[in-house]
Amino acid sequence: LYFYDRPKEPVFFPKGNNDVIFQIPEDYLSSRSKSIVNELPSRFERVKEEIQIRKIELPDLSEPMGLGKRENFSGFIPYHRKLAARVIEVLMGMRTTEDLRSAVAYCRENLNPLLFIYSLSVAMLHRPDTRNVNIPPLSETFPDKFIGGGLLNRAREEANIFQTDGTRVPLRLPLDYTASDVEEEHRVAYFREDLGINLHHWHWHLVYPFDGPDVVVRKDRRGELFYYMHEQIVARYNLERFCNKLGRVKRLQSLYEPIKEAYFPKLDSFVASRVWPPRNSNVTLSDVDREQEQLKFDIQDLERWRDRMFDAIHRGTVLQADGQEMQLTEAGGIDILGNMMEASTISVNQRYYGNLHNLGHVALALCHDPDNRHLETFGVMGDSATAMRDPVFYRWHAFVDDVFQEHKATLPPYTLQQLQFDNVNIAGFSVQTDGSKAANQLETTYDQNDVNLTRGMDFTPRGNVFARITHLNHKPFTYVINVNNKGTQRIGTVRIFMAPKFDERGITLLLRDQRLLFIELDRFTANLKSGNNTIQRKSTESSVTIPFEQTFRDLTTNRPTDSEGLSRFNYCGCGWPQHMLIPKGTPEGFPCELFVMISNFNDDEVDQAADAETCDDASSYCGIRNKKYPDKRAMGFPFDRPPRQGANTLADFRRNLPNMSVIDVKIRFTPPSNNPNIVD
Ligand code: CUO
CATH class of the missing domain: 2.60.40.1520 (Hemocyanin, C-terminal domain)
Structure with a gap:
């Protein structure tokens, strides 16, 4: 669990409030770390416990190391998914817990911290020797994904202010900070920006990752659960809307129409060292072509995949990769469609049915810079930890749900x-x-x-914030x-x-x-x-x-x-x-x-x-x-x-x-x- 502490820092920095340090094999250190590791005597001063990390023979991780440490990472982006799948595979493959610890130390030191935490968490949830360990909520590791409004900067500024009992005054995050009441969508911001809801969504996608070894991806009724969990999110959002005198969320039906809903997240991103990009009102989606994330697809691709899915639903069969038809049965059809829509690697025929839901997230997340000419990273829709903050998340998922409902309407009603x-x-x-x-x-x-x-940010002096x-x-x-x-x-x-x-x-x-x-x-x-x-x-x-x-x-x-x-x-x-x-x-x-x-x-x-x-x-x-x-x-x-x-x-x-x-x-x-x- 100490590996989760302040994941941007070098792995040999003190961890936890007990000032534990890892003794890392020299070979594991990045060149930057090698140059500073012996110049930091102060790090040993308070040390109460040392954990020895044994050097082991590690599989090749050069590909995931290609993602720069200050770049952003998204599970919705196929290239990033592949990198994570590789790390997950390596961590899942470690035979003993000690080997795992060694591999994790190496990864933590050499990988992009977002990629690292994602892959480590998936592996921890699925390995028999770690799956009963409770991984820390992401809000502690990366509070910047959950807490905006400048509060984290204030936390740093006020780190020296202590109460008489030795504790710090908690910093209040106002309920309203992303918009004013002129924006009617803001009436349901308390739901969209809720910490627990966003943590749930992040955790759900960790339990059901898009890519990785079979034991991680292939799960009972996962496609159906993808449909159902997100259907419930949309239903819950609609109830909140009704309570606030708003109509039901409109599905994002036409992908070429301007998107009325704007969103300005006001979250700081520690890793990419910039704020999460906002989306103005009435932006339209564009074809995406970005070498940086190895992304290239057209909005028309999304429409084609959607039409093919509707076609499969109306015919009652899907086309498999080998050209054979497979029935969308009463019991199992929704599961096939869920995997296909999402799409996870167990989608029946990804070449034909594509990657509709994930790339929809990506198109929406990159609509401000679809060809990377401004060197901007993706918006909140690109990350499962932040996507639910954005009003367009619900419009997108209302559309996704509509496809599933088209299938449900073909089934005989319950007698x-x-x-x-x-x-x-x-x-x-x-x-x-x-x-x-x-x-x-x-x-x-x-x-x-x-x-x-405290787990996500370093404060001087030490102590909880x-x-x-x-x-x-x-x-x-x-x-x-x-x-x-x-x-x-x-x-x-x-x-x-x-x-x-x-x-x-x-x-x-x-x-x-x-x-x-x-x-x-x-x-x-x-x-x-x-x-x-x-x-x-x-x-x-x-x-x-x-x-x-x-x-x-x-x-x-x-x-x-x-x-x-x-x-x-x-x-x-x-x-x-x-x-x-x-x-x-x-x-x-x-x-x-x-x-x-x-x-x-x-x-x-x-x-x-x-x-x-x-x-x-x-x-x-x-x-x-x-x-x-x-x-x-x-x-x-x-x-x-x-x-x-x-x-x-x-x-x-x-x-x-x-x-x-x-x-x-x-x-x-x-x-x-x-x-x-x-x-x-
Ligand atoms: Cu959970 Cu669209 O799948 O975000």
């Missing part, structure tokens, strides 16, 4: 038989916010919490579900979703549209004994989210560990942040419908070895580490397909299905002015 659970009736359903008198009311507000910047972040949050709540089981004891899967009741004009939503706005809140199994059952489930237990503490506290260093230094808890970094589970709502109470369904676990169960290695805090959007996705049904079931004939509304949909229930809920937002805990 009553597929939706029912014999003799299981939901007799009562409610939700109760802790400490609130009102029933079926969810309560949100802004909160403040701290993020430690915190950024105080203002973010949306909700009060914990509990679902109460009364279930009457007229049959024998059985197991059910409880599925909880929420959607707005009305559209942006205040008209009751038809299920055809509402189904695309349902956000998953939880999914869990429940034992149903014969007779009456009361199920109580807390919001903090959600299968969608990771615990709050994971976003805002440095768990990797403050957590009890076993004798090998491994975490005793099974937190996994991937997961929607708990504090963003519930949309913002409105002061008067934003009306939603809360839906619960219990399906027969016999139909949902997935065959898999019940070994101890799980990391399933947030399996709904992230799957389970090294295991199959834990639910056999299509992701998003029962709303992933258009409803059956005649089921125009949610009420029609659940008619004759007593294993479902719907209640009206309100999301009430308390503005920060009424919250004494918030200081701006």
Whole structure:
């Protein structure tokens, strides 16, 4: 984990607050390091621990070393992906942990720091000897990707200011710093720029990298999860938009039209030593031709790939590289399309179906300098850690989702038989916010919490520096579900979703549209004994989210560990942040419908070895580490397909299905002015 500390510095600099140093073989050092390593006696003064790095025979890494240390790195760029895949392959191939440590020391010293951290993280997540080690959140390693508004410069300037108890005053990051309210898109900036949401997205793409050895890329239903996780992001964004009197996000349909939405990220980039480039209003996309990143493609290529995907969807088959057709089946079609769209290296026929989603990110990220004439690097859309900040991310993913929905519309609607659970009736359903008198009311507000910047930045004198972040949050709540089981004891899967009741004009939503706005809140199994059952489930237990503490506290260093230094808890970094589970709502109470369904676990169960290695805090959007996705049904079931004939509304949909229930809920937002805990 010390390798994650201040990744821009030479590897032999002191690490952590304990001033640990690595003793590195001379041969591993870059020429720059060799010239200074012996001239820095001060680095030894405070040293408490030395870690010896053994020299080993290393495979050739000259290709990845070709990416300059001060250049930018993007997983969306095929050339960069190839470089990372090579590093991942080398790190995955190290036979022992000691060899791995040696290879990592070499890489850390000689590779571009962004490429290094990305590749190291993917390898750590996938190697049997390191996958239970919690990698530090990227916000600590590279706070510059998450915290803007000049706060990091202030942190440096104020590093000498201490309070009487010896700690530093946390630096407040204002909630509003990227635009003014003249820009209506800014109303949902609290969502787009949320630290936890961006960390989730970065982590998701680490768990599901585009390229690398098979064990890293080839995962159960990864294409489907690419579709589902991003579909949920768009749905969640639309809910936030409704709460802020904005219409649904418009898909980026025509790639030649000016893009109305501008974005000025105001993030400083430590590595490229410049700010992230902004995008003005009404910019159009251009063909990309940049030698630096070995990028050359036309906007027309994107359109051609899109048309070919639509063609495959309408024909129901895809063309494989060998010319054979492959069926887009009811169960597996979406997975094929997800891999094809993304595109990962397991795409069925990348030569023909191309690299639509990734290169869309790249075209958008480089629209300010498509031929590199200004020597500018890419914008936030080019990095999975920053892409969700930009309004155009959602327009692009609304387009991507539209392609998937075209496929979903070709599938037969679920029949009553597929939706029912014999003799299981939901007799009562409610939700109760802790400490609130009102029933079926969810309560949100802004909160403040701290993020430690010390791992990513060097401060003199030493000691923690915190950024105080203002973010949306909700009060914990509990679902109460009364279930009457007229049959024998059985197991059910409880599925909880929420959607707005009305559209942006205040008209009751038809299920055809509402189904695309349902956000998953939880999914869990429940034992149903014969007779009456009361199920109580807390919001903090959600299968969608990771615990709050994971976003805002440095768990990797403050957590009890076993004798090998491994975490005793099974937190996994991937997961929607708990504090963003519930949309913002409105002061008067934003009306939603809360839906619960219990399906027969016999139909949902997935065959898999019940070994101890799980990391399933947030399996709904992230799957389970090294295991199959834990639910056999299509992701998003029962709303992933258009409803059956005649089921125009949610009420029609659940008619004759007593294993479902719907209640009206309100999301009430308390503005920060009424919250004494918030200081701006
Ligand atoms: Cu996650 Cu477009 O895939 O960003």
